[in-house]
Structure formats: C-alpha cells, structure tokens
Amino acid sequence: MYILPSSLCYNRISRKLRDAGDAGRNRCILQFAIMKHVYSSEQFTTGFITELFALTDKIRANPGDFQDALKGKVIATLFYEPSTRTRLSFESAAVILGAQVISTENAREFSSAIKGETLEDTLKVVEGYADVIIMRHFEDDSAERAQKVLSVPFINAGSGKREHPTQALLDLYTIYREFGRLNNLRVACVGDLLRGRTVYSLVKSMMLFENNSFIFIAPENSRIHADMKNKLNMSNIDFIETDMLDESILRKVDVVYMTRIQKERFDNEAEYLRAKGKLILTNKLVNCMKDDAIVMHPLPRVDEIDVEVDANPRARYFTQAHNGLWVRMAILAGYKNA
Amino acid sequence: MYILPSSLCYNRISRKLRDAGDAGRNRCILQFAIMKHVYSSEQFTTGFITELFALTDKIRANPGDFQDALKGKVIATLFYEPSTRTRLSFESAAVILGAQVISTENAREFSSAIKGETLEDTLKVVEGYADVIIMRHFEDDSAERAQKVLSVPFINAGSGKREHPTQALLDLYTIYREFGRLNNLRVACVGDLLRGRTVYSLVKSMMLFENNSFIFIAPENSRIHADMKNKLNMSNIDFIETDMLDESILRKVDVVYMTRIQKERFDNEAEYLRAKGKLILTNKLVNCMKDDAIVMHPLPRVDEIDVEVDANPRARYFTQAHNGLWVRMAILAGYKNA
C-alpha cells in the first residue's frame, strides 16, 4: 500500500483507544502526511501542492488501492451554512475511501449554538465522535479558531468570505491536469474580482510557480483589490487590467477563469447591465481561444457563460467540479493507515 | 450471483475510472437491466413490471444474496422538498444492498439554487460524486429534465404533482403480492381523485393488464379527470363513478385504495364535512368486504381510515409502505455488478 513520505505523524484513534486502556486496534494509527489541518490557502507551498497532486493522480489511476484507506474511521461534516455540492463531494470522497460519515446540513440551527455555546465548545464535543472534522462556517475567522482548538484533523470547507482552500486546490489541480504544469501560463480572471474569494486564492497559489501572468477583467466597480496588485508588482509578476472580455485578449490566454457578477453589488440596474453585457462568454468568443486553452468557473454560474459553451471542447467547469472529488479524496487519504 | 437477462448495459464507474486512466476496478461495471432512468410511470410495460416484481420476490426470498450488490457504489438522494418516508426507504434499500449514501434533506435551500443555478447544472455537478441520483423535486417537469441531462442513472422519487413512479410500483407490487396476479381485479379508488397523483398512476398501470375494472368514489368536486375516463372508455374498460362509500360496493371489490381528502380544496367547511363523512372507512364497512379483499392507502392518512381498521386482517397500508423497501431494493439492484 502506498505510504506517503511523511514526517508528521498524527495519531488520533490510537490515542483514544490508549486512553480507553486498549492497544488492540493499533492498526488504526492515523498518519497525516501533508499537514495536520487544512484550513487556509496561506499554508500552501509548491511542495505541498506537488505532493498532493501526485497523490491525486495515483488515486485516479488506481482507486481500488484506496478503497479501504479510511476503513474504520468516522468523518464529521459540520455545515453551518448550506453548501450541498461541497458537502456531497467531501462525503462521497470519504465513503469511497471506506470511511463512515456523520453529518449536519445546517449546524447553524444547532440547539447548542442557539443556546449560546461557543464554536470552540461545540468542536471540542464533536471531536469525541469523529476522527476528522470538515467544517463550513459563515464567520471569517472560524477556520482559524477551529484549527487552534481541535486535536483531530480539521479541514476548512469554506469560512466566511475569506477562505475555501479545497476549492483553490481543485482549481489548481484542473490546470495542472490539463497542462501538466503550473508555470508558464497566462490566466484571465473575469467577473467580480473584488469580492470573490476564489480568484484571490487562485492567483496567490499560481504566484508560487514561475512565469505565470494574469489578465484581470472586471467591471469598473468590481476590480481586483489594490493589495493583490501590490503583491504582484512586488513579485515582478506581469498583469494587466481591463473591463472588456474581447477576442484580442482571449486569443492569448491559456485559462479563462469566469466568476459570477453579483447584481446586488451595483448601484443601479443600468450600470449592472452595461457591465454584465461585456462579460458574458459566448461560444463565438471561446472559439477565438487557442485549441488547448480551457474555460473554468467555480460554479454555480448564472448566465455569465452561455450554455452553448458547455459542448465546446475547451469547457472544463464541470470537469473542474468533478475534480473536487479526486482532490478531496487525496486530502482525506492523507489521514489513512500507516 | 443472480444476473438479470439484460441487454442494455450501463457503465458508469468504469467510465469514470477509464477517464482517469484506470482499468483496475472493472469489477465495478454497473449493469442496469431494466431501464437506464426510472422517471415516469409512462415507461412501465407489462414486461418491465413482471421482471421487476420477479426480482423483488427473489430479493425478499434471499436478501443475503444481494447484500453486496451495490458494494463500492455511492447513491445520492437529492430532496428539494421533504419526504422523509420516501427518502428513508430509498436510503435503507441502498445501504442494505451495500451502497453508501450521500444525501440532502432540503436541496431547495442549496446555496447554488438560491444563487440562480439551473437544475441541469446542479445535476451535472452532482453526477460527478455519485453512481445513481435519486431526486424529489417540487416542479412537474423536473424528472423529465433530469433524465435528459444525466449520464448516471436517475430515479424519480416524486416530481411536482405529476409523477411518483416508485410509489406506483409499490402499490402494484402490494396487489401482485396479495393476489398473485395483476389482472381480473376490481379496484375501488376513494377520496380526492382529481388531484392525487397515486390513483392516476395505479389506474394507468393496471390498464396494462387484462380485465380489471374500477369504481371511482369521490366528492362531487373531486371526481376523477375526464381525460382518464376517456382513456378508460377508449380501451373498453369498465368503470363506475359514485360519491358514496357503501356496503353494496365494498362487497364486490378486491381492493379499496383510499386517499386523503384535502380540506383546503373545498369552498366551505359544511361541504367538506358532508363529502368527508361519506368517505370514511370504518371497521364495520371493511367487514363487509370479501375475506381476501384488501385495504390500501399511500399514506399519510388523516382520518379517512379509522384507526380500528389497523387491526383488521384486510388492512394492508403499512405492509404497502414496507413493500416500498423491497421494490426500491429491486430497482436499485438493477444497477448492480455484472
């Protein structure tokens, strides 16, 4: 069985059993090869990404080898706000690896949260029932707080508006999978670049690799944050900004990463419609792109990608969503038996 | 292991694995012997029903032979409106066959549905995480749309007011199980025959078999639709209509199929009470029925069947609900390993 070249060894069930006076089930020692908690895209390094994607490829190539990787383990999914696609992909990943899942769709209505219990107390109770906790929470600092208090491995499935590290990883994996590399790529990011968290994570992660460049295409009032531009400038990374999704740009890029424009952010309907009209990806536009270029979107989409594009050979947004299963399997498999 | 005499061969996991460059888990080839999607009672033929019920009987006789039928498979239950009994019976059927279940109780509150994602997009994402999708949806055309877009097998667990094909199948199976046949039967359908979908599916399915006849007992304002009567007339099938549930009728029937009368459909309380009073099944009435006649109800009941009837040897409504487990196991087992 594949064993990760790990140094950090995490040992949860065996601790629980030892506390219970038992040594019998020591085949259940957990080994988290990558990092104990996955809570922020700030943790990512080229080494981590490379190792994780190698494992992801290995699982895709021989999933049967991993069907008992998490046998005997219990994974808790605590969702304080609904995010069914993320939850279902994590739960599918867990059960394909042989784990069992305990789950709450809407933890916000926990009687205990309503009664004034802190997130820390809730987590310290639940860690008694599960070997890994996967949480989505509406507060920006929730993942940071969770990883501080938990002794079982914690995976952030989205915290407030700030972090969604496994989304960032599946985005990166989709690019890696298509191009066989994460360097020397030109990426156009389109939509509301001011508010969406996915574009920030993507750009920051791609900055770790050499010679990537960016084109930011956004309406006047939704441009990418100055902080990000400063970061890019300080790292001497090329980027340009525009508010127009036109053929001259699309011809040059390897990746178009579309995001939703949120109507409610605009001052008036007319301004919204004007902005939006310039940022809809049609088949005509996609056909200007290079043959091996790809179209991505974190989904859900509303109408920023015309449905006719779905059949275009460059469309990768559903593949991208499906890649979430493989990447999350790889993350969870990091907690498998030694 | 029992192999269905199937021609249509559906192959999902193996496709997914082949995409992933793998041939190793080809023991996971799915074989859906019956039909790829089960989305409408319009699909039913005598051949399908006969084959399915033979399999249902086989599973009941030797459930142990099927305990690994869906081993390694992931079944997603997407419920856009709550229907706990239907969902739980599907999930129980799935896990008894060795599958794992990922589930959402209230998909309507999907963040992505709220954000304006189409049902088609949602399904195209979720099919990446599951081998079979079971959906309940509040829109009449949802199942039709789902089966068009999905490449994994789809089972309709109720779509709007129109279709609930597995309810129709468990109703039919209950009759088949009791009488050993689905022809030469006299069936009384009682209650709100205008709005309930179960009676339509039952009558249409029983029209496929020879020499059945029907008695429709409904309040004046809730009579069976003219379309159905035309259909019966054109097929030369005997039926009568009345608004009275009396002994002279009950003596003659093989099956009484009760349904709920919905108070809110009536113009005024007095009219409702008058209608309802004539359509309550008491033990006194049931005792007029033939010894081998049966009382059915799709449940939930309110008060249209007196609780004293529960102990009557002709009562079959709880058996009928429990038959849902076996019939759904048979449907799911159609997707088992070749």
Add this chain to the structure above:
Amino acid sequence: MYILPSSLCYNRISRKLRDAGDAGRNRCILQFAIMKHVYSSEQFTTGFITELFALTDKIRANPGDFQDALKGKVIATLFYEPSTRTRLSFESAAVILGAQVISTENAREFSSAIKGETLEDTLKVVEGYADVIIMRHFEDDSAERAQKVLSVPFINAGSGKREHPTQALLDLYTIYREFGRLNNLRVACVGDLLRGRTVYSLVKSMMLFENNSFIFIAPENSRIHADMKNKLNMSNIDFIETDMLDESILRKVDVVYMTRIQKERFDNEAEYLRAKGKLILTNKLVNCMKDDAIVMHPLPRVDEIDVEVDANPRARYFTQAHNGLWVRMAILAGYKNA
C-alpha cells in the same frame, strides 16, 4: 464474541426475513440483552446500570471486538428537533459498530407530519425500513407513545422536557468511571434545578445506590421541585439546599454537576445577574475541591463555568460528553448478533 447473559431475545431482521420466506440470513438475529426499548430513566435498576457499564468498559477496552457487532443492520435517527451533538454521537456509535444509518435532522418538517399524520403512523412506517429507531421529539409523552407502538427496538434521545435517559446514563457512567463506584458520594447540583431534566434523572438514578448525599445550589426562583425533596426525605437521603456556590461547600463534595441558568426565566435583569453571579464556577473555586473531585456539566455551557477551568485537572465535562459515545455504543451493542 461477548454474549450478554440475556433472557429477553429480540428478533427483528430474522422476523422480517422469515416473513419474506427466507431463512438464509439467520446470523442476523438481533439479541437485545438489556431491555427492548430504552425510553425512560424510570426503567433503570442497579442491575441494568451495572450490566450496561460493564459492557461499556468491555467495549472501551477492546473496541475492535465490536466493529462488526451491528453489521447488516440499519439504524434510523428521527430528530423532530435539532440536537446535533446527541444525534452525531448516536450515529458515530452506530457506524463504529458496523451499522448503517438513515437519518433525518428535522423530522418536524416531515411533509407527513405537516399533513396531519400521527406520530404512531409515522413510526409504524419507518419501522419497516430500520432495525432500531432512535428518536428525539419535542413532546413530553412522545417516547412513551413510541415504545407502545413499535415492534423494533426504540431508543429515546430526548422527549420534551421530561426524559433524556441516555444523557442520564452517560452522566452516571462518568461518575462510575472516575470513582469506580456509584455509592458513598456527595454530589452538588448547581444552576436552574427547577427546570433542567438532567439533574432529576441523575439524582433519581443515584438514589438507587447506597449512601449518596446531595447539595442543591440554585437561585431562589429555580430551586429543586418539592416532589424531589419529598422523595429524598421518604428515602431518608441526606440533602441540603442553598443559593450560594462557596468554598465551604466545594471542599466537601465529590462531584459538582453544573447546569445552565436560563436568563429568560427571570423577572428582571437585576435579579438574574444577582443569582448568576453567585453561581459561576471559577478556577479559584475549583481549586478548593478535593484532588479527586470532578466538575461535570451536560453542556452546552454559556458562562457558568469559566473557560479557565477547562485546563483544571478536575474538569470532566468534555470527557463526559465523549463518554456518551461509549455508553451509546454499549446500548446499541445490546442489539447485536447472538
């Protein structure tokens, strides 16, 4: 494999399979060694408690021996009000024992309950899909009604304001585990003693064992009910009442059982604050306790135990919550294979 010295033999799956004309899976005979239903703390005897805790210790010592105890069984968790910690601990217990779980987080929104179906009808349907039913319900008499109607084993996971028998058992087990006995103990119960159900169950259960005494510490308007005091007096059991959580008391006790004070019960803010101020457990107070004394709390806590106490070696409230897993495993294991 460990077999309980049981007389009562409950046999669900085998009955279902026999009804289905099958004898093949008779290894699935369920044996409920303890009692058929666990619905009320009134059922507890010293014999039951002793037997259950012996089994709990056995499972803790060798959990691996029990990993297939419930293999092939389906456990339904029906929660009519959210109680995620209780549900997750039951579900974790079930899957660790090899069972599969079907679950509803918010059964109150059952379409069938909304449509006017009785609890009895719902349960009679669901028992066709599961081998054991675990229910939380908002009505006081729900558990009593459930155990009357069900032929599959039923476990009460909290019924209205009255009963939560498995909470009582995990409280008792925590004391038993710490002191190796359930007699000769002095227990201080602190907080809203009038309304909380946990204190009543704890005191009544500890009255079954010899020579325990109690100190009830509550605000003026939240004192323990006169009925309980009468019961204690009639059994010649020592107790005292006070409204002050002070060092002189804490020095003498073996257990401090803290509970939440519910602000909304008080007539005015000033009175609430005055009461509450006297009933907050700080590290300074805890350090007055005997070295082997312990602090318990059914959780969730708000601020009645200062978070600095969490690190005190006498704090046991998270251990207590985690003990819920082991005790619930023992209860469920009572339904394992013969």
